């Protein structure tokens with residue numbers, strides 16, 4: 001039987017050893033609440049599959065665009081076949097790419113492109129305590145680790161992504177990267193005085209029904225002077241006459257049924273300013289291309305090109321502006 005607390009013991013230990021230690025009980029309560037609200041039917045199966053991973057320590061690690069662990073020569077042909085089969089049992093692989101003992105995990109997203117857009121513009125993460133809200137399988141957390149942070153804590157409610165993370169963690173036990181399988185609503189409302197140095201919330205805000213509450217919550221988890229990196233869907237709006245607009249889709253947006261608010265960057269800046277954040281900057285605005293998000297052998301479901309108007313890739317199939325994402329940076333006073 002899968003025991004989540006046993007599984008997370010190294011994470012609890014890392015939290016105990018950090019200035020976040022007073023909040024460990026709160027995090028554990030969040031895990032208990034989440035697991036009793038929802039436990040995936042395959043969790044025992046996924047945990048058992050982890051045992052099939054080759055028992056080899058990587059001779060090589062590279063935390064660059066293609067997060068690379070180990071080299072192909074370390075495994076026999078038989079082990080390589082087993083590894084690929086084991087990895088494929090964690091389909092769909094959305095965030096990456098990863099390269100594991102010569103097996104290339106060509107994920108749905110080129111998540112490295114997003115990281116490249118922001119990495120040179122954020123406050124350095126060296127010695128920092130970092131939170132990545134909605135981290136997916138923690139691809140960006142591994143990229144953060146290249147900057148020698150004290151602790152990177154990724155949170156995501158997906159138990160499949162927890163398992164994809166656990167695969168990498170199995171080979172990188174000493175890196176200070178950890179994962180809690182909870183949504184932000186299971187975190188404490190605030191961490192007074194000693195919160196996180198940097199918080200990333202990327203690809204989450206448009207899924208929230210109360211976007212200003214989400215931003216406020218992120219702010220309360222930051223320490224004073226800490227940095228928020230917020231990435232979300234935006235619309236151009238009418239820059240001249242109505243720069244502060246927000247699109248609320250009638251129903252689905254690019255086939256997603258959980259998209260609520262898509263603001264202009266001006267509107268988004270205003271939300272952030274109303275939450276008392278300062279030094280608000282728009283770092284980048286980018287329309288997502290079907291080269292950045294696409295179906296692959298590792299994510300065989302539909303992807304972006306299926307959600308766009310076949311005659312006009314600047315529109316979704318519902319007729320809305322095609323997905324465009326802004327990266328915002330701000331500070332807590």
Ligand SMILES: C[S@@+](CC[C@H](N)C(=O)[O-])C[C@H]1O[C@@H](n2cnc3c(N)ncnc32)[C@H](O)[C@@H]1O
Pocket residue numbers: 095111114133134135136137155156157158161182183184185201202203204207
């Ligand atoms: C679009 S993905 C973004 C992943 C990653 N941050 C990135 O930028 O590539 C959104 C992620 O948010 C997660 N998510 C959904 N609801 C959430 C919640 N309430 N709190 C935190 N994360 C959530 C999903 O499981 C998913 O992995």
